[in-house]
Amino acid sequence: MQVAITATVSPHHPHLKPLVSFLRPSPPHRVRIHPLSHRLTTRASAMASSAPQQLTITRPDDWHLHLRDGQVLAAVLPHSAMHFQRAIVMPNLKPPVTTTARAVEYREEILRALPPGSSFTPLMTLYLTDTTSPEEIKIARKSGVVFAVKLYPAGATTNSQDGVTDILGKCLPVLEEMVRQEMPLLVHGEVTDPHVDTFDREKVFIERILAPLVQRLPQLKIVMEHITTMDAVNFVESCKEGNVAATVTPQHLLLNRNALFQGGLQPHNYCLPVLKRETHRQAIVSAVTSGSRQYFLGTDSAPHDKRMKECSCGCAGIYSAPVALSLYAKVFEQAGALDKLEAFTSFNGPDFYGLPRNNSKIVLRRSGWKVPATYTYGGGVIVPMSSGNTLEWLPSDQPEE
Ligand SMILES: NC(=O)N[C@@H](CC(=O)O)C(=O)O
Ligand SMILES: [Zn+2]
Ligand SMILES: [Zn+2]
Numbered sequence: 001m002q003v004a005i006t007a008t009v010s011p012h013h014p015h016l017k018p019l020v021s022f023l024r025p026s027p028p029h030r031v032r033i034h035p036l037s038h039r040l041t042t043r044a045s046a047m048a049s050s051a052p053q054q055l056t057i058t059r060p061d062d063w064h065l066h067l068r069d070g071q072v073l074a075a076v077l078p079h080s081a082m083h084f085q086r087a088i089v090m091p092n093l094k095p096p097v098t099t100t101a102r103a104v105e106y107r108e109e110i111l112r113a114l115p116p117g118s119s120f121t122p123l124m125t126l127y128l129t130d131t132t133s134p135e136e137i138k139i140a141r142k143s144g145v146v147f148a149v150k151l152y153p154a155g156a157t158t159n160s161q162d163g164v165t166d167i168l169g170k171c172l173p174v175l176e177e178m179v180r181q182e183m184p185l186l187v188h189g190e191v192t193d194p195h196v197d198t199f200d201r202e203k204v205f206i207e208r209i210l211a212p213l214v215q216r217l218p219q220l221k222i223v224m225e226h227i228t229t230m231d232a233v234n235f236v237e238s239c240k241e242g243n244v245a246a247t248v249t250p251q252h253l254l255l256n257r258n259a260l261f262q263g264g265l266q267p268h269n270y271c272l273p274v275l276k277r278e279t280h281r282q283a284i285v286s287a288v289t290s291g292s293r294q295y296f297l298g299t300d301s302a303p304h305d306k307r308m309k310e311c312s313c314g315c316a317g318i319y320s321a322p323v324a325l326s327l328y329a330k331v332f333e334q335a336g337a338l339d340k341l342e343a344f345t346s347f348n349g350p351d352f353y354g355l356p357r358n359n360s361k362i363v364l365r366r367s368g369w370k371v372p373a374t375y376t377y378g379g380g381v382i383v384p385m386s387s388g389n390t391l392e393w394l395p396s397d398q399p400e401e
Contacts, residue, residue, distance in 0.1 A: 055338065055364040055393070058357060060325065060345035062087040064186070064225050064247045064298030066317065067110060067122070069093055074113045075377030076303050079321040081120035083395050085358045088186070088298070089122045091150055092159035096127035100139045103146050123147040123353075125186065129162055130170040134177035141181040147353060148184045148223070149174075153205070155192040157272040158302065158316055167209060168216060175217055184221040184353065189232065190273050199257075202273050203231040214239060223352070226300045228252045228273045230283035236294050237287075245352045247298025248288050250327035251318050251385060256281045267309045268383050271302065272316040288344055289337035296349035299324040306374065306381040320385040323371055327386065329364050329393035364393045 065080060065087040067073050080087055089110065091097035097106050103124040110122045125148045126132070126140055132149075140146035152163030164171060178185060189210060190201035214222065222239075224232055224246040236246045251271060256278040259269045269275065288295045301324060302317030309315055320327070325345070332341040350357045373388040374381045 051333070051366075052338065053366045055329065055341070056361050057342040057364070058346035059083075059085045059360045059362045060297055061085055061349050061358065062299050062301070062321075062324070063223070063296055063349045063353075064088055064090065064249075064300045065321070066090045066092070066300070066302040068303060069106070069109060071378035071380070072303055072305075072382075073110065075375060075382065076301070076319070076321055077110065077113050077120075078115050078118075079375075080301070081114055081118045082397075083321075083325050083362065084120065085360065086121045086123055086355075088148060089124055091125045091127035092152065092157075094159055096129075096159060096162050097125070098127045098129055098132065098162070099136060100126065100143045100146055103140070104143060107145050125150045127152065127162065128164055128171060128174070128185075130165055132171065132174050134173050137174060137177040137181055137183055141183055146183075147355075148186045149178060150186045150188070152188050153190065153192050153209075156188050156190045156201075158304075160188070167213060172216075175213075175220055178221075179217055179219045182221065182354070184223055186223045186225050188272075189224050189227070198274055199276060202227070202229050206231055206235045210235065214244065218243065221352075223247060223298075225298060226252065226271075226273060227284060228276045229280045233283050233287040237292070241292075241294055242352070245294045245296065245348070246287075247300070248284055248295055249298065249300040249318075250320050250324050250331070251275065251300075252281065253285055253288065253331045254281075254327060267314040268318065268385070268387065270309075270314060270316055271300065271318045274316075285331060285335055289332055289335040289340055291337075291340045291343065293343070293348045293351065295344060296352065297324075297328060297345045298349075303382045306383050309383065318385050319375075319382050322375075322384055323386045323391060325362075325364065325395045326369075326391040326393040330391070333393075362395055362397065364395050366392055367394045368392060369394045 062080060062084045067077055067089050097103050103126060107122055107124050114120055124146045126146055128149050128151050152160035154160060154163040154165050189205045191205045191208060196204050222244045226249050227246045236244055255269060255275050257275040260266055260275055299320045301319055301321040303319040304315040304317050332338050347357055368390045370390050371384060371386045374383050
């Protein structure tokens with residue numbers, strides 16, 4: 001196992017816990033750290049040790065990211081490039097990225113917007129429509145820059161109006177070509193039927209669309225994006241590992257639907273699929289911290305201008321790029337599963353996509369840092385997740401002392 005957890009301990013640190021609770025946690029903790037698999041160094045005596053103060057992990061990738069374009073792209077890209085080596089870039093621009101030619105242009109725009117010296121690599125996607133051709137899939141594969149095709153059911157989420165109206169009815173030849181090209185289908189898994197309750201849209205999508213799709217094309221590689229329910233966990237686990245996987249966002253791991261209404265309507269906690277009840281949150285936390293290889297990091301970081309969030313018909317999407325790694329670390333630590341964090345952030349994604357794991361490392365230090373209340377760009381403002389809060393794990397590029 002490759003996770004390197006380094007605990008440098010100050011006896012005065014406020015989070016002191018006996019070493020034994022870290023190495024041999026009591027239930028429901030699942031941390032099992034093999035003695036040969038991590039470095040545990042202490043400045044104080046071993047007996048006075050605590051929870052780890054520093055984690056060194058393989059540099060993560062973000063397998064679900066919205067970068068937008070223009071001024072917003074320039075403002076948000078450095079936050080992703082700082083922590084992530086690669087990202088699957090969502091194609092729901094206005095107009096959407098429906099062709100390889102457009103994906104190539106968009107990729108160049110992203111590369112031009114990168115901070116000097118950054119080696120961040122955007123992995124492009126195509127926006128599937130009722131009229132996408134099988135030929136386009138061949139072109140996409142040949143290009144070497146398109147890594148997946150994204151299914152937005154028409155009307156399901158932000159900029160999905162050009163999405164698919166009937167996946168099996170309209171897109172079967174394209175999907176068959178994707179099987180041949182081993183091109184994954186990334187799925188926004190919600191039905192748009194107005195008679196279906198908003199909170200049930202993921203569950204009903206699995207029943208009506210995803211299960212029949214997997215049955216029809218069992219070899220198609222599918223990522224169920226931003227899962228939110230126990231139903232999705234059960235579905236993913238009923239499918240073959242290597243063929244069906246899921247990304248999980250920080251907000252769906254940390255928040256339940258109460259967060260939408262705490263002390264008044266909270267537009268910055270609104271995203272799609274909408275936050276669910278606590279039992280669902282617990283189910284996805286258990287799933288990702290179990291060590292299953294079917295789950296990987298996908299922030300779904302989705303910036304919208306503050307004015308578009310705080311208005312009478314607010315946009316769906318949470319901007320999490322600057323805080324996502326800190327928040328994932330928090331989730332895994334709370335579950336007593338810090339030893340499983342690296343596989344989720346850095347191994348399971350590339351393994352599923354058939355890409356190499358990253359070579360470089362990133363350090364997460366236990367060092368309180370205050371999230372800015374807002375980020376400004378051009379004439380606008382973006383409010384990040386955890387705006388103004390103090391988070392515990394600070395990611396940095398710096399090597400260990
Ligand atoms: N998640 C969201 O609430 N919004 C995303 C779209 C999406 O991923 O569904 C966006 O592009 O803003
Ligand atoms: Zn989505
Ligand atoms: Zn998204």
